[in-house]
Amino acid sequence: EDFSVLLGLFFAEFHPVQGPKISYQVPEALISADVFEAFSEFIIPKPQLCGRLVALFLSYSPFYFSFFFSSLIYISTLIQHKKKNRVTDDYQIVGFPISIEGNKYPRNGLLFNLAFVFPLDSNPKSYEPVVRKVANILTSLEIEGEFVFDQEKKGRIGEILERLLEDLNKYRECQILIGLIFFLDHQTVEIKQNKKNSNILPIDNANSINVKLFPLFEDPPTINDHDVPIALLDLQRMVTKEWDLTMQKVFIN
Numbered sequence: 001e002d003f004s005v006l007l008g009l010f011f012a013e014f015h016p017v018q019g020p021k022i023s024y025q026v027p028e029a030l031i032s033a034d035v036f037e038a039f040s041e042f043i044i045p046k047p048q049l050c051g052r053l054v055a056l057f058l059s060y061s062p063f064y065f066s067f068f069f070s071s072l073i074y075i076s077t078l079i080q081h082k083k084k085n086r087v088t089d090d091y092q093i094v095g096f097p098i099s100i101e102g103n104k105y106p107r108n109g110l111l112f113n114l115a116f117v118f119p120l121d122s123n124p125k126s127y128e129p130v131v132r133k134v135a136n137i138l139t140s141l142e143i144e145g146e147f148v149f150d151q152e153k154k155g156r157i158g159e160i161l162e163r164l165l166e167d168l169n170k171y172r173e174c175q176i177l178i179g180l181i182f183f184l185d186h187q188t189v190e191i192k193q194n195k196k197n198s199n200i201l202p203i204d205n206a207n208s209i210n211v212k213l214f215p216l217f218e219d220p221p222t223i224n225d226h227d228v229p230i231a232l233l234d235l236q237r238m239v240t241k242e243w244d245l246t247m248q249k250v251f252i253n
């Protein structure tokens with residue numbers, strides 16, 4: 001199956017002073033600051049949209065629409081820029097905003113979103129489980145070890161974005177495996193993987209990211225009553241004790 005091309009990724013968060021901002025993105029300058037400001041309320045949304053897949057259509061087309069599905073919210077918006085000052089292409093952005101409450105955080109909460117960027121006319125449905133899984137893994141990393149809140153640990157998110165972009169486009173899967181990390185005199189010393197695992201990016205000593213794209217298949221056609229065969233004989237009378245037990249059950253049903 002032809003999967004959608006992944007144009008890039010970005011990690012956005014709510015800064016207690018600056019507000020919503022993009023902290024990391026690949027490629028660099030994928031989304032400019034002024035363009036992000038126009039749709040940041042959908043990337044770092046209110047709590048009602050957190051913990052759900054959100055797809056944002058970023059387009060210069062002269063229309064606006066939004067529609068809602070059970071677990072996926074689609075929003076289309078018009079960014080008001082003159083074409084001569086246009087700084088971005090038409091994109092489709094899929095993210096899974098996360099909100100974690102806690103007294104240790106400024107404003108008693110941590111808001112972030114690792115979003116995937118696709119061409120506007122693509123169908124990134126195969127990526128939806130990946131977007132959800134990566135967001136949930138970052139949530140676990142944060143709860144267990146402050147991976148997002150700690151500035152030093154958060155610096156590795158840029159590496160994660162680069163690996164996801166490269167591997168998902170090339171191999172349709174990505175493995176970011178466990179690394180061995182020790183803390184000595186406030187310095188992190190990482191034991192590197194052997195050469196056989198040189199393509200594996202370690203995160204910490206207890207977690208890993210393993211994601212893979214799977215093809216999507218069309219739903220089976222609707223089965224009508226007249227499509228179902230009807231027994232014209234009493235099938236139970238045809239079964240004998242010599243039959244295999246599994247065959248007896250299959251035959252009767």
